[in-house]
Amino acid sequence: MADALSEDVKSPVDEITPGKSEYIWKGPIYEKTSVPAWYYVVLVLLAVALGAGFYFANQPLSIVVVAAALLFLLVHANEVPRAHRYSITDESIAIEDTTFDYHDLKSFWISDAGRLATLYVEQVGRFVLPLSIPLKPADAPGIRTMLRRHLPESRRRGDLLIDIMARLTGLS
Numbered sequence: 001m002a003d004a005l006s007e008d009v010k011s012p013v014d015e016i017t018p019g020k021s022e023y024i025w026k027g028p029i030y031e032k033t034s035v036p037a038w039y040y041v042v043l044v045l046l047a048v049a050l051g052a053g054f055y056f057a058n059q060p061l062s063i064v065v066v067a068a069a070l071l072f073l074l075v076h077a078n079e080v081p082r083a084h085r086y087s088i089t090d091e092s093i094a095i096e097d098t099t100f101d102y103h104d105l106k107s108f109w110i111s112d113a114g115r116l117a118t119l120y121v122e123q124v125g126r127f128v129l130p131l132s133i134p135l136k137p138a139d140a141p142g143i144r145t146m147l148r149r150h151l152p153e154s155r156r157r158g159d160l161l162i163d164i165m166a167r168l169t170g171l172s
Helices: 037-056 060-077 137-148 161-169
Strands: 023-028 083-088 092-095 098-101 105-111 117-123 131-135
Touching (some): 023 131, 023 137, 092 131, 105 137, 117 137
Antiparallel strands (some): 083 092, 105 117, 117 131
């Protein structure tokens, strides 16, 4: 089963190297949690009950949507997170090969609601989601100090709704 994380993803920030005002590390793109077997049984029973209700209501398209949603949840629940390379320097923030200059970013905040602290960086522009970067809680103060030199910190924010929903449903 795919509950175990790959070896290079288990400790997300152990390879962090503070140098000349830079942090570089490799970590998972999201926090993986394991769910008990009864979680899958409840998902299937709920889908069957919804499908039966839609069958008796003569709603075949709704049955297809419920079946597709169940398939998506079951496939995604067994997915192992990939490891990405993150770097924060005095010039920019980089995730894999994508670089974000500080003039393209509005603000940042660090949330530590999950097992890992998460750095959120708000981008300039409409309809653009904030960047989400997993951190180790011990390294959050150093990264916070470095980012304060370039971006304002938004203190009254927590996790994004999508992250909360993923944690509640067991998808992350």
